Amino acid sequence: MAQARTKSDQKEIKIALTGNPNSGKTTIFNHLTGFHQRVGNYPGVTVEKKEGLVLYEGHHLQIVDLPGIYSLTPYSPEELITRRVLLEEKPDVVIDVLDATNIERNLYLATQLKELGVPLVLALNMSDEARAQGIQFDLQKLSALLGVPIVPTVGHKREGIGELLAAAVEVANATRDWREVKINYGRDIETELENIQRVVEEEGLLNGSYDARWVSVKLLEGDQDIIERVRADRVLTVSEEAxxxxxxxxxxxx
Amino acid sequence: MFRNAEETGQSNIRPLSLIKAGENVKLISIAGGQQLQARMLALGLLPGTSMEVLKNRSDGPVIIIVKGSRLVLGRGMSQDIMVC
Incomplete structure (x- = not known):
């Protein structure tokens, strides 16, 4: 297909794979990269991040496979690794691999990724098993509600992999910046958040590379990782009082 | 969201660690700190969530089935999860 080569055609796109443990990230990673990383039908097989480079329609894709996590709350080392990779390496797009047979739990991480503002594509993996269990998805509605593209996939049969890659590249090209989704927590919490955010901005914390509102939310949640890294007494006092x-x-x- | 067991006014509330294999119970509250509550939320364990105890030996972890998937919870964790 003849295509005008624009600047974005040559740029390197960094794609990160996230998702709950045992949702099929590494199977999809292997299909995307042609690698043979070890996969297993039990959680916790990937314990560090793995990277692969792929040439796709003129794009250099750097694909990163991350360990499985349930949330971005740093409860386990895996969650801490994933969150730091997302925040510090700022991938151009994140593919969140969902286990379609357990959608409720899996969407929790998806909403946290949305709140963080990462450009997101959802892979509805194991969609054949979900169908066999009688679970049906209104993909159009779900996609519209979440504001992200959703691609049904069957990892072990390679179904939907091409569509997934196309959707990810499209999102990466369309999105210039991370756009944090502002969840309204209600008046009481919002007032406190504004106070904390003002101080966070004044102090110029974490080199300004983290979104000030997001940092404020984490401080209010008592997130130990962020608290340790902020190290500004003035901010911590304000957030503790709040x-x-x-x-x-x-x-x-x- | 996570009320103390006393506040809910329900009787027969026990920690998950005391539930025998094969029993079906409902989560009432989490008697732990902010960290544990956030963890439970991430695992999809909310007040009202039904679960079946698959395995519970007095000296090891508790294995439960929640919404079709198995979860292994440490002994200490299971003592903080109140069910009935």
Whole structure:
């Protein structure tokens, strides 16, 4: 197909694969890269990040396979690794691999990725098994609600891999910057968040490479990794006071 | 969202660690800190979630089935998860 070669045609695109443990990330990674990374039908096979380079329609794709995680809350080393790769290496697009037979739990991570603002494509993997179990998806509606493209895939049969790659490259080319999705947490929490965010911005924390609002949300959640890395007493005092006020007001820790 | 067991006013609330294999229970609350609560949320364990205990030996982890998938929870964790 004749195509006008634009600047974006030659640029290197960094694609990161995330998803719950045992959702099929490495199987998809192997199809995308032609590698033979070890896969297993049990969680936790990938414990470090793996990278592969692929040439795809004039694009140099750098594909990164990450360990399986349930959330971006740094509870385990895997979650910490994944979050740091996402925040510090800022991939051009993230493919979140979902286990279609367990969609509710899998979408939790997807919403966290959306909140972080990463350009996102969802791979609805194991879609054949979901169908066999009688689970049906209204892909158009789900995609519209989440504001991300969704591609049904069957990892072990290679189904949907081409479509997935095309969708990822399209998102990477269309998105110039990360766009954080602002979730409205309600007036009480928003007021406190604004206070924290102001101080975070004044102090110019974490070299400004992290979104100030996102950092504020994490401080309010008591995220140990962020708290340790912020190391500014003024900010921590403000966020601790905010947290105490909210706990009193709402009954639960924020 | 995660109320203390006393606040819910339900009787027969026990920690998950005391539930025998084969029993079906519902999650009532998490008697742990912010970190554990966030973890439970990420695993899809919310108040009201039904689960079946698959394995529970007095000295090891508790294995449960939630929404079709097996989850292995450490002994300590299972003592903080209140069910009935």
């Amino acid at each position: 947290s105490r006020r909210l706990q009193k007001l709402l009954g639960d820790p924020p």
